[in-house]
Amino acid sequence: MAEPIPKIRILKGAAPDLSAATYQIHNESHTIGNALRWMIMKNPKVEFCGYSLPHPSENHIHVRIQMYDNLSSLDALIEALDNLDDLCSTIDDAYTVSLRRDKYEVWDEKS
Amino acid sequence: MASTSAHSLYDPRRHVRVDPERVRDVSSTDFPGYWPDEDHSWNLEKFKERLRVTVTRVSNRSIEFDMVGVDASIANAFRRILIAEVPTVCIENVYVHDNTSVMVDEVFAHRLGMIPLNVDPALMEMRDSTGQATDRNTLVFRVNVTCTRNKSSPKDETDPAVLYHDAEVLSSHLKWEPAGEQEAVFEGKPPAPTNPDIVLMKLRPGQEVDIEMHAVKGVGKDHAKFSPVATASYRILPLIVLNPEKPVPPHLAAKFQKCFSPGVIDVDPQTQEVSVNEGNMRKETMSREVHRHPEFKGCVELKRVRDYFLFNIESEGAYTPERLFPESIKVMREKIANIRKAAQVLSSESQGTGDVEMGG
Numbered sequence: 001m002a003e004p005i006p007k008i009r010i011l012k013g014a015a016p017d018l019s020a021a022t023y024q025i026h027n028e029s030h031t032i033g034n035a036l037r038w039m040i041m042k043n044p045k046v047e048f049c050g051y052s053l054p055h056p057s058e059n060h061i062h063v064r065i066q067m068y069d070n071l072s073s074l075d076a077l078i079e080a081l082d083n084l085d086d087l088c089s090t091i092d093d094a095y096t097v098s099l100r101r102d103k104y105e106v107w108d109e110k111s
Numbered sequence: 112m113a114s115t116s117a118h119s120l121y122d123p124r125r126h127v128r129v130d131p132e133r134v135r136d137v138s139s140t141d142f143p144g145y146w147p148d149e150d151h152s153w154n155l156e157k158f159k160e161r162l163r164v165t166v167t168r169v170s171n172r173s174i175e176f177d178m179v180g181v182d183a184s185i186a187n188a189f190r191r192i193l194i195a196e197v198p199t200v201c202i203e204n205v206y207v208h209d210n211t212s213v214m215v216d217e218v219f220a221h222r223l224g225m226i227p228l229n230v231d232p233a234l235m236e237m238r239d240s241t242g243q244a245t246d247r248n249t250l251v252f253r254v255n256v257t258c259t260r261n262k263s264s265p266k267d268e269t270d271p272a273v274l275y276h277d278a279e280v281l282s283s284h285l286k287w288e289p290a291g292e293q294e295a296v297f298e299g300k301p302p303a304p305t306n307p308d309i310v311l312m313k314l315r316p317g318q319e320v321d322i323e324m325h326a327v328k329g330v331g332k333d334h335a336k337f338s339p340v341a342t343a344s345y346r347i348l349p350l351i352v353l354n355p356e357k358p359v360p361p362h363l364a365a366k367f368q369k370c371f372s373p374g375v376i377d378v379d380p381q382t383q384e385v386s387v388n389e390g391n392m393r394k395e396t397m398s399r400e401v402h403r404h405p406e407f408k409g410c411v412e413l414k415r416v417r418d419y420f421l422f423n424i425e426s427e428g429a430y431t432p433e434r435l436f437p438e439s440i441k442v443m444r445e446k447i448a449n450i451r452k453a454a455q456v457l458s459s460e461s462q463g464t465g466d467v468e469m470g471g
Contacts, residue, residue: 007453034184042153044143094164109170
């Protein structure tokens with residue numbers, strides 16, 4: 001096999017200051033694509049964000065980010081990933097607490 | 112009743128409208144810049160405040176819980192991960208030493224792969240790219256069954272189960288062969304099919320199967336047999352809003368009630384006044400039957416609460432139902448960490464070489 005495919009690649013045509021860039025994320029799908037797009041769009045410094053799965057036989061997604069004020073889209077991407085991780089741990093905690101404290105119906109299911 | 116504060120179920124911004132011929136207001140609008148002079152940027156504290164996860168029902172095979180206050184993209188990510196990316200252990204390679212049954216080797220091997228195993232996937236490693244089998248990533252099972260005639264069966268017997276010994280190869284015939292440290296690792300819960308009564312194939316006297324199987328850890332996106340769930344799905348909470356301006360006429364109350372699922376609409380026995388039973392609202396199937404009757408036009412609005420998810424997850428047996436959702440979160444966080452690491456490398460590279468000048 002040829003050299004390993006990088007997890008993230010910046011596609012050509014990106015602004016030199018990365019204020020507008022398309023990232024190709026390898027081995028990911030709608031699962032991360034849509035969640036990440038949502039979190040990036042939550043950033044008020046982001047002018048535009050969208051993602052696509054260019055072809056079902058290619059194992060990667062494209063995430064396009066355009067920033068206001070010539071800010072770096074890569075920083076916005078990293079920030080969104082951090083926020084998404086916080087979100088996950090918050091949901092995990094809430095679920096664990098509910099499972100431990102809440103009163104719920106326990107029933108027996110025939111298999 | 113119909114308060115419209117941001118946390119209320121009746122906040123119109125949270126509603127997806129279900130009209131007679133179409134569904135409206137599907138997309139969420141909680142983004143910065145959508146509503147003038149409102150801050151919708153990501154805020155962890157606000158999110159924590161709004162988020163509500165409530166487990167409602169648990170059985171030995173399934174779990175139901177509500178998740179309120181998240182976007183569909185997040186809920187959907189967990190659903191997708193549960194189906195396709197939470198790992199389990201399944202039979203992957205089958206070595207046929209002898210098979211004189213009527214079933215072709217390939218068909219039998221395919222059936223063996225589908226058997227749900229009771230192995231806790233956390234106890235095993237994923238095979239690496241070399242594909243080298245070790246005692247940490249491979250479990251070995253064997254089946255050796257020969258069908259014979261039951262000499263002591265009555266003369267006029269027609270039931271194959273009595274007539275022959277081992278007329279069926281069952282999932283309980285799978286015998287685990289421990290290797291290396293496996294005996295200690297799987298102590299107390301030896302690897303076996305979750306259901307011992309699966310018929311894998313039928314045999315007649317003289318037919319024999321002798322095979323060896325290797326079970327490995329994998330994910331559902333590689334093959335559906337690795338999926339840890341039977342189903343993992345969510346619904347969005349149905350919401351029925353009665354119009355106070357146009358109440359349902361008392362003589363039509365019973366007919367109105369029958370337009371909805373049982374228990375959703377209450378009718379006062381004295382006044383025949385119609386009301387919505389909020390606790391039972393989730394039972395509504397959203398059949399839109401009420402829209403078919405012109406006499407109820409304008410009496411009621413059918414809606415769904417966009418950020419109110421009712422999850423239902425059915426386990427296939429490898430994980431307990433309560434454990435499945437946390438596992439999906441774990442996988443999600445691993446994915447995020449992976450991308451983050453790569454993005455960090457990209458960031459330091461572009462700063463270091465000056466190839467791409469960073470702004471800001």
